Amino acid sequence: MSSQLPAYDDPSDAFPHLFPPRSQSESLDEIDSRFVFDFSTYDEIDESTQRWTTWYDVEPLCRGPEPRPDWVVTSRGAVDTELGILKTGKEADAFLVERADQHDPDNGVVMVAKRYRSTEHRTFHRSALYTEGRSMKRSRDNRAVKAKSTWGRVMAAGQWVTSEWDALKRCWTLGLPVPYPVQVDGSEILMEWITADGETAPRLAQTRPDPALLGWYFEQLHEAVATMAQAGLVHGDLSAYNILAAGERLVIIDLPQVVDLVGNPQGMDFLLRDLTNVCGWFRSRGLEVDEHELFGDIISTSF
Incomplete structure (x- = not known):
């Protein structure tokens, strides 16, 4: 013969000797703050011109050097909105992108997004002259670049993004007058709009x-x-x-x-x-x- 225990919504109903009567306000005051958090709801974005911030999609080393300027937006609720093209070039195009949190629009910022083209649609003039003295971590990548193989062209294309990102970070750290590099993500570098x-x-x-x-x-x-x-x-x-x-x-x-x-x-x-x-x-x-x-x-x- 089986028996079923009565269901209780509150443990104090089942074990009154362990839970002395308390007022509702007293119960709320004693809630552990570690289990309390605030949250905000956000509107849907227009995916044709917007994306959720990519700040947390990249590794820490792919973010700008510290101390960062106050205008850099790091909110997880920020949205990147395309504002239009700024400049076209042989190797990359520059666009204006606004990054702002829906709940804090006054502290949004407009940045330049420099997007390098694919290997099929770009040509660096006399690129071999510029890359002399540079090296890659893997020797086979160096050989592929020198041989101008398909993989070598892919690696060479990535070199230019990495080269500019590293140069911007180093120059900024040296106190040189260059745009602050916000982040790099694939073939896109986000930087300060001058x-x-x-x-x-x-x-x-x-x-x-x-x-x-x-x-x-x-x-x-x-x-x-x-x-x-x-x-x-x-x-x-x-x-x-x-x-x-x-x-x-x-x-x-x-x-x-x-x-x-x-x-x-x-x-x-x-x-x-x-x-x-x-x-x-x-x-x-x-x-x-x-x-x-x-x-x-x-x-x-x-x-």
């Missing part, structure tokens, strides 16, 4: 600075190139077209082809070419500067 008066900052080539500002721009550029050289880095493709003028501040962009000044046999040639390009632009605006003199000054302080 603005002037609320709009995308113009390229230096598009500006007509007065003599005083022109001299100040040159001082900034001299210091930046010298700092890079002291760290063993050369931009490799520096010109007035990949320098942004954010008011009175210059910001250097487009760094996938960064060259090892010492490891690359043509590192010095790249440095002189960079200086020739920028000095030529400054001379065209009326500032008397000499790339050879600047080259000598930078080399003398770098070694």
Whole structure:
């Protein structure tokens, strides 16, 4: 013969001697805080133009260096919204993306998403010259790249994303004027959007600075190139077209082809070419500067 125990909604009903009578307020006050949490509901997103933040989809090493700027949005409830294309290029396209939490829209941020194209739709001009002195962890990957096999082309394509990401992080850590690198995810790099008066900052080539500002721009550029050289880095493709003028501040962009000044046999040639390009632009605006003199000054302080 079997018997069934009565069901109790509250343990205190079954064992009254173990649970003295308490008021409801007293019971709530004694709830362990570890078992209490807040939550918020979010609206559905438009998947044609939006995605949930990818910040937590990437490994910690794929996020920007610390300390991070206050404007970086790390909320798990943030949404990335496509705002349109910013610039097209031979190797990658740049888009504007807003990252914001639905419950905190005022603290959202607009960033640049640089997306590298697939190996079938991109060509790096004289890429072998830039990659001399670089190496991969696996020797077979190095051999594949040199042989230009199918796998080698895939690995070479990934090199450019990694190269720019590493260059941005290193330059930012050195205090150089580059966009803050927020994160890298596959072939996409999210970085700081450089603005002037609320709009995308113009390229230096598009500006007509007065003599005083022109001299100040040159001082900034001299210091930046010298700092890079002291760290063993050369931009490799520096010109007035990949320098942004954010008011009175210059910001250097487009760094996938960064060259090892010492490891690359043509590192010095790249440095002189960079200086020739920028000095030529400054001379065209009326500032008397000499790339050879600047080259000598930078080399003398770098070694």
